[in-house]
Amino acid sequence: MKFQLKNVTRKFGQHLAVDGVNVEIDKGEMVGVIGRSGAGKSTLLRMINRLVDPSSGSIHFGDVEVSALKGAGLRNWQRDCAMIFQQFNLVPRLDVLTNVLLGRLNHRPTALSILNVFSREERIMAIAALERLGIEQTALQPAGTLSGGQQQRVAIARALMQGPKVVLADEPIASLDPLNAKIVMDALRDINEREGITVVTNLHTLDTARNYCSRIIGMAQGRVVFDGTPDKLTAETVQEIYGADSHGAGIDETMTSTSIRIPGAAAAVGVPASPGFRTLAVAEA
Numbered sequence: 001m002k003f004q005l006k007n008v009t010r011k012f013g014q015h016l017a018v019d020g021v022n023v024e025i026d027k028g029e030m031v032g033v034i035g036r037s038g039a040g041k042s043t044l045l046r047m048i049n050r051l052v053d054p055s056s057g058s059i060h061f062g063d064v065e066v067s068a069l070k071g072a073g074l075r076n077w078q079r080d081c082a083m084i085f086q087q088f089n090l091v092p093r094l095d096v097l098t099n100v101l102l103g104r105l106n107h108r109p110t111a112l113s114i115l116n117v118f119s120r121e122e123r124i125m126a127i128a129a130l131e132r133l134g135i136e137q138t139a140l141q142p143a144g145t146l147s148g149g150q151q152q153r154v155a156i157a158r159a160l161m162q163g164p165k166v167v168l169a170d171e172p173i174a175s176l177d178p179l180n181a182k183i184v185m186d187a188l189r190d191i192n193e194r195e196g197i198t199v200v201t202n203l204h205t206l207d208t209a210r211n212y213c214s215r216i217i218g219m220a221q222g223r224v225v226f227d228g229t230p231d232k233l234t235a236e237t238v239q240e241i242y243g244a245d246s247h248g249a250g251i252d253e254t255m256t257s258t259s260i261r262i263p264g265a266a267a268a269v270g271v272p273a274s275p276g277f278r279t280l281a282v283a284e285a
Ligand SMILES: Nc1ncnc2c1ncn2[C@@H]1O[C@H](COP(=O)(O)OP(=O)(O)OP(=O)(O)O)[C@@H](O)[C@H]1O
Pocket: 012, 015, 016, 017, 035, 036, 037, 038, 039, 040, 041, 042, 043, 044
C-alpha cells in the first residue's frame, strides 16, 4: 500500500509550517526527510500520524483517507503507523519489558489495557523484540536507567510490538552519540529490509540520510524542494535546502551523527565555526 500526500498544508496562525506538499511513497521505501530547523519536517510526520491535522489537503494510505479518520479508525491508524521520537517517549519508571508491551495497547480491549494484563504470547513477543535489538538483558530495569541509545532501541522494540505497516521516526538519532546513532539507524534499516515496513525518518545529518535512505526529501520553508535518490542530491540542491547559513562555504557533509564530533576543533582546522564542531569520520571498526 502506498502513501499519498495531496497538497498537504498546515498553518499555525498565519505561518505556513507545511506548504502544499505532494508526495507519494511506495510500500517498503526508506525515506529520509532533511531540512533546516523549522523547515516543517516534524509537522509533516506528525500529520501523517495524525498527531497534527492538516489545514488543507489530504493524506491517503492505500484506499484509506488517513486525514479523514476518526474514533476507532484513527486509533487503528495510529497503531499501524508507529512513531519514534528524538526523546524516546518511554515511561522512565516502568521496566523496559512493560514499556515494550505498551506497544500492544491498541491491540487489546480497554479493560485489559487498564489492568496492564499481558498474555504469555505478548511477553514472549516483547522479549523477542528486545533480543532482536540486542538489549534483552535490560528487560527488568526501569527504562529511565538505560543509556540514550538503549532507550531508543526500547522505543523501536515498542514500535515493532504495534505490528506497524509504517514507522515514522522524528530525529531518532539526534540525541545519540555516533556509535548508538549507527546502532539505531541499522535497526531501522533492518526492519525496513526484513519486514518491508515503510520507514520515513527526519534526519538532521545529511550523510546519515545518504547512507541509509533510498530516497531523500528535502524541505525548505514548508515546501519540498528536492525529492529523489541520494546521488541526485547535488551541492547546489543541498545549498537550496539548507539555505544561506552555509555562507558560501558549502555544507560540510561530515556534520554527522555517525561520525565522531570534536567540540571546538573547528577553529583549529580553520573552517568557519558556525556548526560549533568539526567532525572526524571514523572507520566503523
Ligand atoms: N504547535 C505549533 N504551534 C505554532 N507553531 C508551530 C507549532 N509546531 C510547529 N510550528 C512552527 O512550524 C514551523 C515548522 O516546525 P517543525 O517543527 O515542523 O520544523 P522542523 O523542520 O521539524 O524543525 P527542527 O529541525 O528544528 O525539528 C516552525 O516555524 C515552527 O515554529
